Every structure is written in structure tokens, then in C-alpha cells.
Amino acid sequence: MKAVGIGLVGFGTIGRGVVRLLQENASLIGDRTGAPLVLRHVADVDTARDRGVALEAGVLVADYRGLLEDDEIQIVVELVGGTTVAREIVLGAIEGGRHVVTANKALLAVHGKEIFDAAEKRGVEVRFEGSVGGGIPIIRAIQEGFASDRIESIHGIINGTSNYVLSKMTAEGRPFDAVLRKAQEKGLAEADPAFDVDGTDAAHKLCILSALAFGYYLDLDHIYREGIEKITPADIEFSREFGFTIKLLAIARAKDGVIEARVHPTMIPSSHLLATVDGAYNAIYVHGAAVGSTMLYGLGAGEMPTATAVVSDAMDIARGLLRKAPRRGSGLSVHNSFLARGQLKPMNEIVCHYYLRFTVPDRPGILSRISGILGDHDISISSVIQKRREHARNVPIVIMTHAAREKNLRDALAGIDGSDTVQAPTQMVRVEPDLA
Amino acid sequence: MKAVGIGLVGFGTIGRGVVRLLQENASLIGDRTGAPLVLRHVADVDTARDRGVALEAGVLVADYRGLLEDDEIQIVVELVGGTTVAREIVLGAIEGGRHVVTANKALLAVHGKEIFDAAEKRGVEVRFEGSVGGGIPIIRAIQEGFASDRIESIHGIINGTSNYVLSKMTAEGRPFDAVLRKAQEKGLAEADPAFDVDGTDAAHKLCILSALAFGYYLDLDHIYREGIEKITPADIEFSREFGFTIKLLAIARAKDGVIEARVHPTMIPSSHLLATVDGAYNAIYVHGAAVGSTMLYGLGAGEMPTATAVVSDAMDIARGLLRKAPRRGSGLSVHNSFLARGQLKPMNEIVCHYYLRFTVPDRPGILSRISGILGDHDISISSVIQKRREHARNVPIVIMTHAAREKNLRDALAGIDGSDTVQAPTQMVRVEPDLA
Numbered sequence: 001m002k003a004v005g006i007g008l009v010g011f012g013t014i015g016r017g018v019v020r021l022l023q024e025n026a027s028l029i030g031d032r033t034g035a036p037l038v039l040r041h042v043a044d045v046d047t048a049r050d051r052g053v054a055l056e057a058g059v060l061v062a063d064y065r066g067l068l069e070d071d072e073i074q075i076v077v078e079l080v081g082g083t084t085v086a087r088e089i090v091l092g093a094i095e096g097g098r099h100v101v102t103a104n105k106a107l108l109a110v111h112g113k114e115i116f117d118a119a120e121k122r123g124v125e126v127r128f129e130g131s132v133g134g135g136i137p138i139i140r141a142i143q144e145g146f147a148s149d150r151i152e153s154i155h156g157i158i159n160g161t162s163n164y165v166l167s168k169m170t171a172e173g174r175p176f177d178a179v180l181r182k183a184q185e186k187g188l189a190e191a192d193p194a195f196d197v198d199g200t201d202a203a204h205k206l207c208i209l210s211a212l213a214f215g216y217y218l219d220l221d222h223i224y225r226e227g228i229e230k231i232t233p234a235d236i237e238f239s240r241e242f243g244f245t246i247k248l249l250a251i252a253r254a255k256d257g258v259i260e261a262r263v264h265p266t267m268i269p270s271s272h273l274l275a276t277v278d279g280a281y282n283a284i285y286v287h288g289a290a291v292g293s294t295m296l297y298g299l300g301a302g303e304m305p306t307a308t309a310v311v312s313d314a315m316d317i318a319r320g321l322l323r324k325a326p327r328r329g330s331g332l333s334v335h336n337s338f339l340a341r342g343q344l345k346p347m348n349e350i351v352c353h354y355y356l357r358f359t360v361p362d363r364p365g366i367l368s369r370i371s372g373i374l375g376d377h378d379i380s381i382s383s384v385i386q387k388r389r390e391h392a393r394n395v396p397i398v399i400m401t402h403a404a405r406e407k408n409l410r411d412a413l414a415g416i417d418g419s420d421t422v423q424a425p426t427q428m429v430r431v432e433p434d435l436a
Numbered sequence: 437m438k439a440v441g442i443g444l445v446g447f448g449t450i451g452r453g454v455v456r457l458l459q460e461n462a463s464l465i466g467d468r469t470g471a472p473l474v475l476r477h478v479a480d481v482d483t484a485r486d487r488g489v490a491l492e493a494g495v496l497v498a499d500y501r502g503l504l505e506d507d508e509i510q511i512v513v514e515l516v517g518g519t520t521v522a523r524e525i526v527l528g529a530i531e532g533g534r535h536v537v538t539a540n541k542a543l544l545a546v547h548g549k550e551i552f553d554a555a556e557k558r559g560v561e562v563r564f565e566g567s568v569g570g571g572i573p574i575i576r577a578i579q580e581g582f583a584s585d586r587i588e589s590i591h592g593i594i595n596g597t598s599n600y601v602l603s604k605m606t607a608e609g610r611p612f613d614a615v616l617r618k619a620q621e622k623g624l625a626e627a628d629p630a631f632d633v634d635g636t637d638a639a640h641k642l643c644i645l646s647a648l649a650f651g652y653y654l655d656l657d658h659i660y661r662e663g664i665e666k667i668t669p670a671d672i673e674f675s676r677e678f679g680f681t682i683k684l685l686a687i688a689r690a691k692d693g694v695i696e697a698r699v700h701p702t703m704i705p706s707s708h709l710l711a712t713v714d715g716a717y718n719a720i721y722v723h724g725a726a727v728g729s730t731m732l733y734g735l736g737a738g739e740m741p742t743a744t745a746v747v748s749d750a751m752d753i754a755r756g757l758l759r760k761a762p763r764r765g766s767g768l769s770v771h772n773s774f775l776a777r778g779q780l781k782p783m784n785e786i787v788c789h790y791y792l793r794f795t796v797p798d799r800p801g802i803l804s805r806i807s808g809i810l811g812d813h814d815i816s817i818s819s820v821i822q823k824r825r826e827h828a829r830n831v832p833i834v835i836m837t838h839a840a841r842e843k844n845l846r847d848a849l850a851g852i853d854g855s856d857t858v859q860a861p862t863q864m865v866r867v868e869p870d871l872a
Contacts, residue, residue, distance in 0.1 A: 021584055021726055032583050129581065135727035137573075137581025145565065145573025147468050148457055148747035215467075238482075273733065276712055291571035291744040294734035297709065304726040311584035325761025328613055 003038045004318040007067035007098075010079035011044035011060070011087050014103060014130070016051045017307030018077060018127040023053065025311075034322050035313045040072050051089040074321055075314050078102040082435045083110045094118045094126070099321075103306055105132030109207035109220050125320070125327045128315035132205040133158055135305030137312075138297040142212040142286065146309040149288035151213040153253040155268075155435050158205045160280040160300040161189045161196035162228050162248040166265075167278040170245065173233050188280065199225035199248065200265040206250040210261055214254040216344075218261055224347040226264035230375045235357060235427060238385060239267050241414070244431065251432070261347045267355055267431040274435065287436050313399070348407040353382070353431035358397045358416070359424035362388065367397055369421050377412035381406040394423045400431065440476045442755040443503035443534075445525050446515035447480035447496070450539060450566070451626030452487045453743030459489065467753045470758050476508050503529040510757055511750050514538040519546045530562070535757075537749040538741055539566030545643035546567060546657050561756070563749035568641040569594055569718045570733040573748075575586070578648040585724035588651040591704075591871050596643045596716040596736040597632035598664050598684040599623045602701075603714040606681065609669050615823045624716065632870075635661035635684065635699040642686040645720070646697055651688040651778075654697055660783040662700035671793060671865060674821060674834045675703050678791070680867065681711040687868070696781045703791055703867040710871065721872050734817045773864040784843040789867035794833045794852070795860040798824065803833055805857050813848035815840040819844065830859045836867065 006022070008015055020030065022039050025419045030036040042055060043064035049378045067073055068089070078091035078100060080086050086107045093100050094115070102108070108115065108131055119126045129139045133156075142151070157163050161183065168179045182198065183189035195201045228248050239246050244267035253260040268275050273295055277283040282300025287293050299305040320327065360366045372379055385398040403407070413426050443460070458465065458475050462871055466472040479500035486756050503509055504525070512529035514536060516522050522543045529536050530551070538544070539647060544567055555562045565575045569592075578587070593599050614634065619625035631637045634820050639659045647653045664684050667754045671712065672715065675682050680703035689696040709731055713719040718736025723729050735741040756763065796802045807817055821834040837845070845864070 017726075025584060025586060025726075028586060029584055029692050032481075037834060135582075135724075136730060137577045140581055141573045141732075145748055146571075146744065147577055148461060148465055148753050149463060149571075149744045150461060187753055270447065273709075273712060288571075290453075290461075290740040292735045292741055294572060294732075296577075296730075296732050298730035299728045305728055307583045308582065308724065308727040312581055316580055317585050320761070323761060325756070325759060326761065393441065 003036045004074055004203035004321055005038055005070070005072040006077060006314060007039045007040055007070060008042045008079065009044075009052060009064040009067060010081065011042050011046070012079065012081075013303045014306045014310065015042070015044070015079045015401045016053060017303035018079065018310050019053050019055070019310045021304070029315060034414065035318060036316060037311075037318055039096070040070060040180055041067050041348065041395060042347060044066055055304070057199070064089055065092070068096050068098065070366045074099060075099045075317055077310060079310070081106070082417050083107050087111050090115055091118055091215065094122050094124055095208060097124060099124045099317045100126045101317070102126065103125070103126050103310055104200070105131040105204040105208060105291070109204035112208070112211065113217055113413055115292055123327055126316050127317060128208070129313050130309035132208055133284060133296070133309040134298065134302060136296050136299045137309070138209070138283060138284045139212065141211065141296055146286065146288050146291055151182065151254070151286060151288045153287045153436075154209055154213055154284060155208065155274060156209065156250040156282070156284040156380065157247055157277050158227070158249055158250050158282050158283055158284065158300060159196050159202045159273060160404050161193055162202070163277065163282070164188055164280050165197065165229055166231065166246055166248060169231070170232060170236050175227055175233055175239070176231060195392045197229055198227035200275065202248060202263045206261055206263060209250070210252045211374060212284070213252065214259055216259050218259070220343050224264070225263040229428070231265050232427070234396065235355070235403055235429060239429075240270070241385060242383065242400055243265070243270055243271045244245060244268060246429065247274060247277075249432070258345050259295060260341055260350055262347065263348065267429055268299045268435060269433060272435060285435060293436050308313045348410070350374040350402050350406045352406070353403055353433055354401045354409055355429040355431050356413075357397045357399065357427040358395055358399070358422050359394050359426070360422055362392055362395045366421060370397065370416060373415050374399070374401070374412050377408040379408055400419050439472045440469070440510055440757055441474055441506070441508040442475045442511050442513060442750060443476055443479045443506060443509035444513045444515065445500040445503060446517065447478050447482070447487060448515065449739045450742045452489060452738035452748065454515065454746050455489050457743045457747045458738070460532045465751060467748065469754045471754060473754055474746075476506060476782055477503050479503055492608045496859045499651040500525055501528075504532050504534065509534060511535045511537060511753055513746060513750065514540060515636040515746070516853070517542070519543050522682070523547050526551055527554055528862070530558050530560055533560060534559060535753045536562045536768075537746055537753070538562065538564050539746055541567040541637070541644060544638035548644070548647065549653055558580070559755050559763055563646070563753060565749050566742045566745035568644055569720060569732070570734065571744040572718060572720065572732045572736065572746070574645070574720045574732050575648065577732055578645065582722065582724050584725055587690070587722060587724045589723045589872075590649055590687070590720060591710060592638070592642065592643055592645065592716050592718070592720040592867070593683055593710060593713050594686050594720065594736060595638045595684055596718055597629055598638070599622055599713065599718070601718050602632065602682055602684060604663055604668065605669060606672050609673070612665055612667060633665055634663035634696060638686040639686060640659060640851040642688055642697055642699060645686070646688045646695060649688065649722070650695055652695050652801070654695070654780060658780050660698040660700070664701050666863065667701050667781070667865070668863070670732040670832065671791070671863060672726045674793065675791065675865075676706070677821060678703070678819065678836055680704060680707055681706045682865065683710060683713075683869070694779055694781050696786055698783065700785065703863055703865055704871060706867060708871060719740060721871060729749070729872050734772050774831050784846070786842045787839050788842070789839055790837045790845055791865040791871055792835045792837070792849070794835070794858050794861070795830050796833055796858055798831045799827060806833065806852060809851050810837070810848050814846040815844055815848055
């Protein structure tokens, strides 16, 4: 039984998890693969830091380039992150005829087409289960499990930091800044959490999911994204009064060849399964024409969950290698020729429901003025909460609309916010009352 | 681009779904596979009935045997159900060097080892995603997604009929018989629902999941099973008072090479994700040492969801055929040599919490007698509900226990039910307060 050689580049948190899993589950992994997976080299610029896992002498190296030319390495695992060095590593590995496993969503969102084209040409496999949803096997589910079906929509909670912060804000009624700071202290949010809370990380992942589900490789810059920074405890409380929970959702829909893709805080019915996904958990809710509604749930990040996905990918390639058929040909789309169809719907043309919180002076006639402007833009109101406060100069008026066009909503808000009707910019959160 | 030929045996509900999916999504399926999937023949003893889908002349035949020798057929799809003819079809197809897709859980639970051994020997692939959880890609998830991890436990809602009936009973407070009759009238339960409501169907599926997760092929007869017939509206109501919801769970756990496998109504915390899985939906909650808690959710049965799984399996085999490497070697275990380890824990040795509803005469001293007997058997009580009823001769005493051994519990109940303390046999439902 010959061994399959692994070269790991990037010895950070996930890299450490991969080393641990390969060591701790070595016998199980060997049994299930049909041959042992042997870690030939680990490359990281920092060779000094003690990660608490032992590597044999000579395994840890500073320069990754040797790994790409090592005949004992059949699979290169890229876990450095980012889109520059990671791209060189992945393309270098492919060029040398090595198979690749990566968990790098940014890399695939930005350079995916180039990478999968190169892999196709060279006849090697690039696997990326760890790139979306940590240990949740969502990539396989879409590539293979739902391959026969026409997927209609995806609603994903795919950023653990945002979900953790929103869950805490919801449970404890505390503001965004305070909860985020606490999460950072606990190591549950990065020192620089910008990509997590502003929707960029979720947009990277949505790019990958859209390509898989709809065969359309989206330009990252065209995916509308809005983060959770603007959500206040008041919005969470009003949302609850309407029976909704706020989640950062990555949404993609396909209809008649037109794709809708967006990331933003979204109010969803509190009774919906997605609304119960709390803390660092992720969930991807996929609706297919034939399969109906499905959901995959699990820890969306972290050392061991993501390492599980990465090592499982390596095992899958290794099984193929042992049968002399490593390539299953499942790139970003199920089949490469299927990519690059459809067109992206401009954000202004999407239709959804809206939650609007106006900050207005506490005097009669304001609601009538606001609803008049909304009506002028074809936006009809489904319900209103108007709270009175003793001696308060400004009070909130909260409105839930029926389905409306984004363009109309924006025009109406521009009109309202530009007038002296309101005392502060209006808060707007999109609402998805029906997720299927 | 050469076509891949499909032969379908069994033109019932799922068979019809497969035909529809192959027809309606033909272009998508061809694109994603890399070649069209062509339905060469459909065999069913009933060639007269109109199923509302059109087949070309000569495609529908009464005798399946021709399909097993047809050189234009590379993949045989078995959807006749049962364990006799289905076994002949599957073994015949394998013998002739044809790949197989089946959704037949009973067949795999009873003859799985024989079938996968034959497939291994002949070098063909047997895929069975549709056998558990309808369109939920749980087989792939365990075979591949979690392959690198040590799975510790599985808690599955994997019988749609039982879950539908229990959900309705819970929502409407009506008794089992009435809800089941209504479900039958609506076509949501079979005319003979015995296997569904008595736990047999779930046990078949648990057999498959255990083999995949733990590499241990269980003897179906050794899996403890208990159905939902005995659950009353009163149990559901008391359960709610304790903060629990009753679900028919298929449970499998592995620890130190010992496997625990059982199917029975189970009280789980109402706040747990599994408790929110209602109606005909299925969900499989898998806990892995590294990946943590995960859950896959979707429609667990029905024409189109199951057809999705079946056709996706066929596409997967077809993709392999086009690359001259159809076999991925993923039988009932990830790797065949991994099967048949571990031993099954006898039901008497399991440890869980118990809900006990005693029917007792309304007079003092009874609780003391019952708790005395429980105490004698090392069973400690966590809470008690004792309802008084005006003018009632018999009243319920409901007890929740702490963790106890099944053997002790049974001995205690035998003692209590054998005495004149109770007026009717005691109701017992197992409780899993901590599912992870």
C-alpha cells in the first residue's frame, strides 16, 4: 500500500488543525483512504513559533517553493489565505502537476476561473470544501448531491463572526460595538474584523456558491454587500415585535437566466429554521425545483471543523490517485462548460420587503407625509409601529412595506431624508418573509 | 460526446420522478455531466397504467431481465423496493458489469454486505444517496465530507411519516390513530404504514448510516426499535411542560469500538434544532470529534426529492464513465476493509434519561412507593408532576429521571407494574437532554 504525500503551505490556525487531524486520525484516515496520507513538508514563513504540535525534524520549512517540486508530494494544501502568494502557490502546484486543496474563499472568488482553467488543462484536481461553511459539506452537496436539480435560491448564514455578534446583540440587547469588542477579546472575532462584519467574506463565499449552483461566475465587485455595523438594538427589538429575526444573509437567486446576488442584514421570520441558527454556527438553506427546501448546518469556521473539510478533500483526491483517476472534474461549476451563463440583476431592480425606521419629531401629520411619499413611489405599507415617548423630541416611526422595487424604495428614502420631515437618516433593513 | 444509457426498473412514484427529472432537466443534466443521460428502458410489471409521463414507443417493458443484458445500458436504477426481486436485479446488474443506483434501504440493510462485495469484485459502483433522507445528501456527507473525522453520534429524524404524524399530534393535540388515518387519506402515509410507524424503516436507514459512520455493518435484528403508536396526547402535553418535544429518533453512537444503535420515540429539548424539524421533513444531526455538531435537513421522501438523489448518483457514475474511472470505491463504508469492526451494545446496557407516566389511584402514599422502588434500582428522580383531578379514580404521576441504566429501569418498571400500585401499564419514553 503506497503512501500519498501531502505538502502543506500555511501553518496558522487551520494549518495546525490539519496537522493535528493527520496525526490524531492517521489510522482511521489510512483505513478509509486505502493508503496512509503522509505529511512530507509544512511551509510557513514563521518556523520558530511553537504551535503545540510536534513535527518530525526537517518537515517544517520556511520556503514553500521546494514543496511544488518535491516528487514525494502529490497533493499541495494551500492555507496561507489572501490572493497574492496563495495564487502563486496554487498555480505553481497545478503547473507542476500536483493536486490542490484550498480553503481560500477570497482566492477562488477573485482568481477562481484562472485556477480552474489551469487545473482542467493540466488534468489535476482542485478541491475547496473548506472555503465555505467550515466543516459543512455544502460544496459536495451542490456539486453532486443536487447536480440533477435546478437550484432556485440560496440563503446562507456564512459568516460566523457576524452571526455571533448579531446573536449576542439579539440575546443581550447590547450595541454592535460593545459586542464586537467582547468577541475580539474572546478571540471569536479577528483583530481586523472588517471583511467579516462588512459582508465581504460572505460575498466571497456567495461567489463560489453561485458558480456551483447556477454556473455563473460572478464578478465580486458586482455583488451588493452591506454589513451589520448599522444594526442597532432598537432595530432588533422592533424586528422581534414584527416576528422577525435579523441575520446577515448571503442571498442568491436564479430565474430565467438572471441571477440575483446580495449580502446584507435581513429580517427573516423568527419561526424559520435559519432564524434558529445562532452563535458561530453557519447554515446554508438551498431551495431546488425538485428537491425542495434543504439546509446544511454546522460550525462555519475554526481550527478543527475547517481542517476536517480540508483533510477529507485530500483523502478524496488520494482515493482517486490510488485508482489512477484522481480527477473528478468538479471545478467551480459541476462541469466547466456550464460556467459563464446568465446575467446579474442590478441591485436597483431587486424586489423585496423593507423595514424602515424613521426618526421624526413627535408631532401629528408626519406619518401621513411619509406614507404619502412612499405611496408616490409605489410602495405600500403592511404595518406601522409608532411609539410615543413622554418629553422626547424625536420618536421612531417604524414601517414594514409590502414587496417593492429597490429603486423605488431608494428614491422614496432620498425624498424623505432630503426633506425636513425626519431628524436623522432613515434606517432600512431588507425583509424576506418567504425564503423558499 | 457519447451518451450514457440508463435502465430503470420500477415505475412507481420515485421511478416516475426519475423519468420526469431526466426529461425536464435533460439539457442541464447533459451539461453538468458532460454527456446526455439517455433512458433506454423502463421495466415494470404494470405497463398499462398511465403515469402522466410520456415514454417513447418501446421504452416501457414488462420484464427487467432484458435491461441487465442490454449493451446500451451502463447504469441500472433499481426502484422496485423490497428485498427479493430487488436483490436479483441489483446482483444481476453487477454480475453483468453494470453500475447500480438504488434508493432501497431495506435491500441495503439486509443484503448490503453481499451487494457491495459483489460490486467490489466486479469493479462496478453501487450508489444509494436516495436510500436515506430522500434528497438530503447525507450519504455523501458521511462518506466523503466527514471522512477524516471520527463520528461520535448520529441522531436522525429519518422517517417522514412518523415525523408528520407526531408533528400533527403535537400541533393539534389529537391522538395517534386519528392523525394517522387523516394522513393516509391525504396520501401522506402508506395504506400499510407499519414499517414507517413501528421504527423498521428508520432502523433500515440507521443500519446504512452506522456502517458509513462507524464502519460496522449492524444486523438489522439487533437494532432496538420502538414505534410511535404508543405516544398519547397526554405524553406530548407533559413533555411540553418539561420543555421537551417528542420525535421518533434513530440514534447511533460509537465509543471505544462499542456501537449503540436504537430507534424509538425520544424527548429532546424543544430549543434544539432537531425539535423544530416538522412535518414530512427529515434531518440528520451528526456530531464528529473534530467537525463538531452538524445537521442536514430536507424532504425525506417523495417523488421529486428522492428522484433528485437518484439522478444525481447516476450523473456521478456517468462522469466517472466518461473519464474511464467510474468506480470511486465508496461502498457501505468509505473503504471496504474498514467494515465489520466494533460490537453492538445490548439495549439493556444503554444509559439515558426516562420519562415515566404512571396511572395510579388518587390517594396519598403512591408517589413514595414508586420513588422507593425506583431508588432501589439506582434510578434517581429529576422532577415530578402530580396532577389532581376532581372525582377521577385514576390520576397520572409523571416522573423524569436522571441518567439511568435501561436494565435497572426495566426491572423497576416490572416491579411497579407487577404490583397493585398502578392501575395500568406504565408509559415510558426515553429522553435525550444532551444530543451532541
